[in-house]
Amino acid sequence: MDRRSFIKKAGVAGTGVAASTVLAAPAIAQENPKITWRLTSSFPKSLDTIYGGATDIAERVAAATDGNFQIQVFAAGEIVPGLQAVDAVAAGTVEAAHTTSYYFWGKEPTFAFGTAIPFGLNARMSNAWFNQGNGNTLMNEFFATQNLYGLPAGNTGVQMGGWFRKEINTVDDLKGLKMRIAGLAGKVLEKVGVVPQQLAGGDIYPALEKGTIDAAEFVGPYDDSKLGFHKVAKYYYYPGFWEAGPVVHGFFNLEKYNNLPKHYQAIITDACAFANTNMMAKYDAKNPAAIKQLVSEGTVLRPFSQEIMEACYQAAIEIYAELSAQSPFFKKIYDDQLAFKKDAYLWAQLGEYTFDTFMMIQQRAGKL
Known part of the structure; x- marks a missing residue:
């Protein structure tokens, strides 16, 4: 040649x-279409931990699609109030929400399992049940009836039992107590005499300050100190037995989610998984310093008495039996989670509990 x-x-x-x-x-452009969604959070921007889960999702989705898939995040109240987030997604007012599903248990008690039920799973068990057990499959069978698709996108770890204006030592001390408490926990405490109030995070402080409520629970030391609850209530009780490992969900309009390209769906799944892990890490890193600061400013820590814990546990078991008789969805998911929980705690007491207990003894002895 x-x-x-x-x-x-x-x-x-x-x-x-x-x-x-x-x-x-053009083929590449078709594979990565430009999409803009709106996401409404149930939380204020001031809470960088729990609100931050939504921004984690948006940032990860944008980065993975070279900016072609944008999710605009709005704080509670900017589009709809925090307690209407799921309704807005189901109706298509917004495409997505970042919220706790137990806020909506009044619509159907099964919503409670998406976040936590009293005396339920801790954070690690929640992750295991959703990701390796039947949790995600069963919950999305239910969520689909509400025109929703949900993915775990945050966890706070076990929460505190809340702020009280007076000491609570016996079950009788709970009678007539007006308490802000979310989810199915309100129904359990109602059974032992509490008058539950469901308020969004930003509405709690003024209600506690004015005496409209006598007590309030929200999350834990870091978030609670940011909201200033220690300024209007002295006693800080633990543990939040109704929220041992509460999950915060990313909710998506079912039709809009199903119409996404498959790789966009996978990107959302990965973004939510990152938000889930990152939120738990934030709380584990920030709560230790926050609880020390609260105590230094006069907060009085108190454990719930064994009498109160036992009475509330019995009330919860009775309520679960009632709700299982009323709702086939509730019974199916409760039975599955209960079986998972029995095995999980069998293992946890051998591994996590014995090791953690030994290390806590060293910490109290000043040996760490």
């Missing part, structure tokens, strides 16, 4: 490469 013939053929080949590059560009 002479030099001219070689150059001519090479030029044709080069033209073919250039042409294929030009032709491929």
Whole structure:
């Protein structure tokens, strides 16, 4: 082959490469369509931990799609109030929400399992049940009836039992007590005499300050100190037995989610998984310093008495039996989670409990 013939053929080949590059560009654009969604949070921007889960999702989705899939995050009240987030997604007012499903248990008690039920799973068990057990499958069977698709997108770890204006030592001390408490926990405490109030996070402080409520629970030391509850209530009780490992969900309009390209769905799944892990890490890192600061400012820590814990546990068991008789969805998911929990605690008491207990003894002895 002479030099001219070689150059001519090479030029044709080069033209073919250039042409294929030009032709491929529209295909790539089709695979990564430009989409903009709105997400409403149930939390205020001031809570960088729990509100931050929504921004984690948005940032990860944008990064993984080279900015083609944008999720705009709005704080509670900017589009709809925090306690209407799921309704807005189901109706298509917004495409997504970042919220706790137990806020909506009044619509159907099964919603409670998406977050936590009293004396339920701790954070690690929640992750295991959702991701390796039947949790995600069963919950999305239910969520689909509400025009929703849900993914775990945050966990606070076990929460505190809340702020009280007076000491609570016996079950009688709970009678008539007006308490802000979310989810199915309100129904359990109602059974032992509490008057439950469901308020969004931003509404709790003024209600506690004005005496509209006598007590309030929200999350734990870091968030609670940011909201200033220690300024209007002295006693801080633990543990929050109604929220041993509460999950915060990313909710998506079912039709809008199903219409996404499959790789966009996978990106959302991965983004929610990151938000789930990152939120738990934030709380584990920030709560230790926050609880020390609260105590230094006069907060009085108190454990719930064994009498109160036992009475509330019995009340919870009775309520679960009642709700299982009323709702097939509730019974199916409760039975599955209960079986999972029995085995999980059998293992936890051998591994986590014995090790953690030993290390806590060292910490109290000043040996760490």
